[in-house]
Structures are given as structure tokens and as C-alpha cells.
Amino acid sequence: MQFGIFTVSDITQDPTTGRTPTENERIKATLTIAKHAEEVGLDVFALGEHHNPPFWSSSPTTTLAYLAAQTTTLQLSTATTLITTNDPVKIAEDFAMLQHVADGRVDLMLGRGNTGPVYPWFGKDIRQGINLAIENYNLLHRLWREDFVDWEGQFRTPLQGFQSTPRPLDDVPPFVWHGSIRSPEIAEQAAYYGDGFFANHIFWPASHTQRMIALYRQRFEHYEHGSADQAIVGLGGQVFMRKNSQDAVREFRPYFDNAPVYGHGPSLEEFTAQTPLTVGSPQEVIDRTLGFRDYVGDYQRQLFLMDHAGLPLKTVLEQLDLLGEEVVPVLRREFAKDRPASVPDAPTHASLVAARNAARASGESTAPRGAAFGTAAVKGA
Amino acid sequence: MTTRTLAVVSAGLSQPSSTRMLADKLTEATVAKLAEQGIDVTVETFELRDVATDIMHHMLTGFPSPKLEAVIDAVTGADGLIAVTPIFTTSYSGLFKSFFDVIDASALDGMPVVIGATAGTPRHSLALDYALRPMFTYLHAVVAPTGVFAATGDWGSSADSVKTLPARIERASGELAGLVAASDRSANVTDPFALERPFGHLIGGLAGE
Numbered sequence: 118m119q120f121g122i123f124t125v126s127d128i129t130q131d132p133t134t135g136r137t138p139t140e141n142e143r144i145k146a147t148l149t150i151a152k153h154a155e156e157v158g159l160d161v162f163a164l165g166e167h168h169n170p171p172f173w174s175s176s177p178t179t180t181l182a183y184l185a186a187q188t189t190t191l192q193l194s195t196a197t198t199l200i201t202t203n204d205p206v207k208i209a210e211d212f213a214m215l216q217h218v219a220d221g222r223v224d225l226m227l228g229r230g231n232t233g234p235v236y237p238w239f240g241k242d243i244r245q246g247i248n249l250a251i252e253n254y255n256l257l258h259r260l261w262r263e264d265f266v267d268w269e270g271q272f273r274t275p276l277q278g279f280q281s282t283p284r285p286l287d288d289v290p291p292f293v294w295h296g297s298i299r300s301p302e303i304a305e306q307a308a309y310y311g312d313g314f315f316a317n318h319i320f321w322p323a324s325h326t327q328r329m330i331a332l333y334r335q336r337f338e339h340y341e342h343g344s345a346d347q348a349i350v351g352l353g354g355q356v357f358m359r360k361n362s363q364d365a366v367r368e369f370r371p372y373f374d375n376a377p378v379y380g381h382g383p384s385l386e387e388f389t390a391q392t393p394l395t396v397g398s399p400q401e402v403i404d405r406t407l408g409f410r411d412y413v414g415d416y417q418r419q420l421f422l423m424d425h426a427g428l429p430l431k432t433v434l435e436q437l438d439l440l441g442e443e444v445v446p447v448l449r450r451e452f453a454k455d456r457p458a459s460v461p462d463a464p465t466h467a468s469l470v471a472a473r474n475a476a477r478a479s480g481e482s483t484a485p486r487g488a489a490f491g492t493a494a495v496k497g498a
Numbered sequence: 499m500t501t502r503t504l505a506v507v508s509a510g511l512s513q514p515s516s517t518r519m520l521a522d523k524l525t526e527a528t529v530a531k532l533a534e535q536g537i538d539v540t541v542e543t544f545e546l547r548d549v550a551t552d553i554m555h556h557m558l559t560g561f562p563s564p565k566l567e568a569v570i571d572a573v574t575g576a577d578g579l580i581a582v583t584p585i586f587t588t589s590y591s592g593l594f595k596s597f598f599d600v601i602d603a604s605a606l607d608g609m610p611v612v613i614g615a616t617a618g619t620p621r622h623s624l625a626l627d628y629a630l631r632p633m634f635t636y637l638h639a640v641v642a643p644t645g646v647f648a649a650t651g652d653w654g655s656s657a658d659s660v661k662t663l664p665a666r667i668e669r670a671s672g673e674l675a676g677l678v679a680a681s682d683r684s685a686n687v688t689d690p691f692a693l694e695r696p697f698g699h700l701i702g703g704l705a706g707e
Binding site: 301302305306308309320321322325328329332378379380381382383387388391392 | 554555558559560561563564691692697
């Protein structure tokens with residue numbers, strides 16, 4: 118099982134000091150945070166994509182390429198890459214390039230975004246959000262798997278004999294997660310292609326996440342990618358820790374009360390009761406996180422949001438120390454208990470290459486089942 | 499015996515509240531009309547004051563508390579709705595509007611609704627038709643032609659003696675009862691996680707097939 122952190126790249130005032138970091142400070146801080154994630158033994162760093170302040174991360178592959186050069190084991194991912202407003206051709210190119218410079222330590226999570234005006238800024242219609250996600254991903258999927266693509270769709274200029282370059286590393290595309298909070302179509306899309314499904318989870322009641330994951334697992338089996346318990350599931354989480362639970366609550370409360378997403382609303386106590394947010398001791402974080410398995414089953418990736426709401430860099434690094442030293446080692450050990458051998462790990466470049474080679478050796482077609490269906494279904498293909 | 503569920507939403511704030519009184523009168527009359535047709539009615543009445551902070555928290559966080567979720571589920575899953583608000587500053591109260599703002603925009607599709615409002619003077623009575631009715635029309639609810647407006651005077655000596663409040667309630671509840679009798683919404687509540695079309699069709703549909 119993989120453990121890591123994800124960031125939305127917000128530049129937020131520290132409510133306890135009134136100070137807002139500069140763009141440059143926050144960008145450099147995030148690079149430090151990502152490198153520290155590897156230092157404390159975490160597996161994954163995932164970065165959001167936004168195109169308006171107060172967020173800075175408009176070019177995730179640039180940032181991730183720098184981090185690839187600065188790290189050795191960290192898996193670099195996104196949370197999320199906008200499949201609706203980005204050109205799928207550019208996504209194919211950018212992430213194949215990143216694969217090469219990162220020696221394969223790359224995957225990505227696709228999402229539709231949550232800022233309405235991004236659609237018109239990029240010439241798109243938000244009412245077509247789901248349809249954009251479906252058509253664009255269908256093209257992206259083909260660009261990484263077919264050397265020459267003839268394609269015609271509704272949202273992008275047609276392609277004749279187009280080859281995206283560079284080709285994916287070892288001819289194995291980066292693994293794709295599909296992230297969604299409330300759209301069953303996206304869980305269906307992930308299941309259809311046999312891709313991963315990531316439930317952001319952190320702003321929603323557990324019952325909701327449970328139903329989305331159950332739908333994804335059931336449809337993954339329906340499309341014959343494996344049994345339901347072999348579907349690739351990731352979850353978000355959000356924690357703040359101190360040795361003593363009361364210290365964590367006291368220190369985090371002003372950040373919670375003023376946070377851009379949920380501030381000035383429910384109390385910290387109400388929000389922690391209704392969502393996976395956990396503020397307390399490392400042991401409380403361990404107990405709560407282990408409980409996720411009770412409602413989504415054995416899963417593959419757990420990412421924590423650690424650096425939002427104006428928390429200063431020093432505090433975030435301390436949080437990562439606690440996460441890496443006290444929490445994740447216990448989670449690894451406990452999640453491994455009673456985990457059936459048939460439940461796969463999160464795919465990595467090495468595991469995907471090995472699976473592809475094994476399939477070739479046994480003479481099976483390597484064409485993904487979903488791709489064939491999808492190609493046939495698109496007019497002009 | 500046929501049964502139907504009737505949800506009642508009152509945005510009155512005081513205790514006792516004339517808004518709640520109007521809601522109760524409409525409820526009694528509607529239940530009586532349906533009983534005449536051999537239809538048994540389960541009534542669930544909600545005072546929005548009881549979930550007022552939950553409504554605002556939902557607006558800020560994007561998800562309902564368990565308490566509010568139960569109210570939303572009961573209202574959106576009913577066969578008919580009686581919705582009554584006080585008129586504040588020439589329109590429905592902010593609390594009333596906020597409740598319908600946090601409900602999914604498709605959740606009241608086809609819902610039979612009777613609208614009611616209360617205010618200090620009858621001069622605000624058109625608020626029913628320029629504020630409440632368009633809101634429910636936007637939500638694709640089926641709004642009964644008669645809305646009932648009760649000014650303070652309607653409860654006493656300065657009541658309209660020609661088209662009396664009881665007569666207006668009678669007429670509106672009769673219209674609602676007819677719509678509720680024909681409604682099978684509560685039997686057809688859809689799973690929000692269900693897909694309308696299989697995925698292959700989603701892809702194919704984009705190509706105009």
C-alpha cells in the first residue's frame with residue numbers, strides 16, 4: 118500500500134500571524150515539503166492544477182520534473198490534472214515526457230476541476246464537463262497506446278495519422294487515477310478502462326465515499342478487469358497531529374476556523390465527526406485511518422492533505438515527521454494484516470512493465486479491453 | 499388502501515408561528531381531501547428553524563449534516579409538498595430560499611407543490627407569484643394554480659370576507675390533493691449513484707450515434 122501527501126497549492130494567510138506567504142515562498146515551500154515527504158519515508162507526492170489565484174500550480178509537470186531530479190524514490194502524481202479543459206494531446210505529451218525524466222516514477226489523477234470560470238477561460242462549456250472528461254480521456258488513452266491515431270470528436274480538432282511524442286517510457290503509459298467527489302459517470306469511466314479511482318473523501322461524509330467506491334468496484338468487475346476487491350482504490354485524508362490530542366486541537370483550531378473551504382461554518386468538532394478530518398494524537402490518526410478500510414475494503418493508496426489553510430512550512434514539516442515516523446509505519450503494518458494475497462498493490466511503472474511483458478510472453482493481446490470497445494464506438498475511428 | 503406521503507416545510511421563526519398555522523391548515527385540508535378519495539396520507543412536517551444552522555453549514559461545506567440530510571431525503575422523496583414562508587423584505591425568507599438552494603436542482607422534478615406565505619399586510623400577496631412560483635417552476639415542480647397568502651388580518655376581524663382564508667385553503671388543498679393522488683414520486687425515487695446509460699453509450703453518444 119502506498120502512503121503520501123497531496124496539495125492543492127493554495128496561498129493562504131496564516132490566521133495566527135496575519136501573514137500571507139509570497140508566491141515564490143509558497144512554491145519553494147511546497148518543493149521542500151515534497152522532498153521531505155521522501156525523506157520521512159512516504160511514497161507519493163501529488164500536486165493539484167489551478168489557473169487562478171490564490172493557487173500557484175498551473176504547470177504541474179514542470180514542478181514534478183524538478184522534483185523528479187531532486188528525489189529518488191518518490192512517486193510523482195497529480196491531484197488533479199484537468200481532463201476537461203486541457204488538450205488531451207498536450208497531457209499525453211507532457212506526462213510521457215515526465216515519465217522519461219523521472220524514470221517512470223509518474224502517474225496522474227484526472228479530474229474535472231472545481232472552478233467554473235476555468236472552462237470559459239479555456240474555451241469550454243462547463244455544462245459539457247462530463248462529456249469533455251469522457252471524450253478527452255478516450256483520446257488520451259489511445260494516444261498513449263497507438264503509435265498513429267486517426268481521431269475525430271466533438272470537442273477538439275480532428276487528428277489524422279498523429280503520433281504524440283515522446284512515446285511513453287518502455288511503451289507503457291503512466292497509470293491513471295480518476296478522481297471524483299460525486300459523479301457516478303467518473304467511477305464508471307475508471308471501471309471501464311480498468312484504471313484507478315480516487316475518492317477525495319476529505320470534505321464528505323464516509324457514507325458517500327462508501328457508495329462511490331462500491332459502485333466503482335462493482336463496475337470494475339463488470340468490465341472484467343478483475344474481481345471487485347482487485348479494483349484500484351485511493352482515498353484522501355486530512356490530519357493534524359501533536360503528541361497530545363488537546364495540543365493538536367488548540368493549535369489547529371484557528372486554521373480550521375478560517376480555512377477557505379470550510380471555515381466560518383461548522384465547528385471543528387462537528388466537521389471531524391462528519392468527515393475523515395482527524396485532529397489529535399498520532400494514535401488517533403492511526404485508528405481513524407485504519408477505519409477507512411471498514412467501508413471501502415482493502416485499498417491501494419492513502420494520500421493526506423497536510424499543507425493547506427495557511428499552516429507555516431515549519432509546522433507542515435513537523436507534521437510530515439510525525440506522519441513518517443509514528444503513523445505510516447503502523448499503518449503499513451496494520452493494513453498488511455488480513456489483506457488477501459489477491460488484492461493488488463498500487464500499480465507502478467515497474468509492475469506495469471512486468472505485467473505487459475508477462476502478457477506478451479503468454480501470447481495474450483495487450484490491447485486493453487476498454488480501448489477496443491471505445492475505439493469502435495467513436496465515429497470515424 | 500392507497501397511501502401517499504406529504505412533506506410540509508414551514509420557514510416560520512416564532513412560536514407560535516402564523517406561517518406554521520397556515521401550513522397546518524393546508525395540511526389538514528389536503529389530508530381530508532385525500533381521505534375522501536380513499537387515500538391514506540403520511541405527513542412529515544419540518545420547521546426550517548430546527549435545521550437553520552445545518553442549512554448554512556451545508557452551503558459553506560457542500561454537504562449536509564445527518565440531521566439535514568434526513569429532512570432533505572424526506573422532502574425530496576415525498577408525493578407532495580406544502581411549502582410556506584413568511585414574506586421578508588418583499589420576498590420569501592432567506593432561510594426558506596437557502597433550504598431550496600442546497601437541495602439538488604433536479605430533486606423536486608415533478609413534485610406537486612402548494613405554495614403559501616404569510617405577512618403583516620395583504621399588500622405583499624403577489625410575492626407568491628413573483629418569487630415562490632418561479633423558484634418552484636425552475637426546479638420543475640408542479641405548482642398548484644392557487645397559492646395561499648395569509649395576512650395578519652386574515653386571522654381575525656379584518657379578514658377578506660368575500661374570498662375567505664378558509665375558502666382559499668380549501669381550493670388550494672383540493673388542487674394539491676388531485677396532484678398528490680396521481681403522484682407516484684415516492685415509489686420512484688431514483689438512486690443518485692445510478693447511471694442513466696452504460697459507458698459505451700456515453701462514448702458513442704458523443705459521436706452522435
